[in-house]
Amino acid sequence: MRYKIHCMRQFGIKKKQFTIAIYSGIVIVLFVVSFFPEHITGYPPHKISFTGALPPSFNHLAGTDYLGRDILSRTIAGARLSFVIGAISRISSVAIGLVIGIIAGMSPPLFRQSINFFIEVFLSIPALILALTLAMVLGESRSTIFIAIVVGTWAPVARYFSTYVANIRVAEHILSAHAIGAHPIRIALFHIFPVLLPSLIPLVSTGIASSIMLESTLSFLGIGGVGTLYELPSWGVMIQEGSRVIFDAPWMLIAPSIFLTTVIICFNRIGDAFETQK
DSSP states (O other): OHHHHHHHHHHHHHHHHHHHHHHHHHHHHHHHHTTOTHHHHSSOTTOOOOOOOOOOOSSSTTOBOTTOOBHHHHHHHHHHHHHHHHHHHHHHHHHHHHHHHHHHHHSOHHHHHHHHHHHHHHHTSOHHHHHHHHHHHHOSSHHHHHHHHHHHHHHHHHHHHHHHHHHHTTSHHHHHHHHTTOOHHHHIIIIIHHHHHHHHHHHHHHHHHHHHHHHHHHHHTTTTOOOOTTSOOOHHHHHHHHHHTTTTOTHHHHHHHHHHHHHHHHHHHHHHHHHHHO
C-alpha cells in the first residue's frame, strides 16, 4: 500500500514537472521567435504591400490586414511586447505588494489596519477605471498601460502577504529572533521572506497571464495610443483593428486571438502546477 502511494506521488510530481516543461517550452519558443518573425513566415511584420486585406492562403497563412501586412508575422512579433509588458509589470506589482504586505503583517494591529484600509481602497477601484483615469492625466501611451497594470494589480498581492505574514509572525523561530533583538529588516529578509518564496512563482506566473490580458484589453480600448506603422504591434490593437472589419475580413481577428488565448492558458497552467507543488 505504501509503495502504491509512493508511486502515485512520484507520478503526480513527474506529471506536474512535465506540465511545467511543456507550457514553459511553448512560451519560451514563442518569445524567441518573436525577435525574427520574418524567418518563420517569410514576411517582415511591417512590410506594406498595398494589396489590401487578403484571406488566408499558402503565401499568407493567417491572411493580411488592410495594409497588406502579414498577420501571422505581426502576431508573432507582438508576443515580444506582450511578454515584456506582462512580465515586467507583474514582477513590479508583486515586488510592491510583497514589501507592503510584509510591512503590514509585521506591524502592530492599529498600523496594520491602517495599511489594510489603504489596500482595500485600491482593491475597490477596477483596473480599467483606474487606467482610463491615468490615461486622462498621463496621456495615452504604453507607459500609461504599464503604470495602470502595476497600480491596479499590486493590492491583491499586498493583502495576500499581509494576511500570510500576520499568521506566521507568531512562529517560534520568528519569536526567537525578536527575543534576541534582531532588527525587523533582518527578520523580514532571513526569516519571513524564505517562507513566502514558494508563493511567489505561482503568483508571478498567473499574474503575467492577467497582465497580458489586461494589456490587450487596454490596448483594445486605445489606452496605448495610436503608435506608428513601425512600432511593435500589440495583440490588443490587432484585435481592435480586426473587430472593425469583422464581417469583411474576419481572419484579422483569428491569429492574435488564438495566440493571446494560448499564452494566457500556458502561464495559468504553469502557475497552477507550481501552486500544487507547494
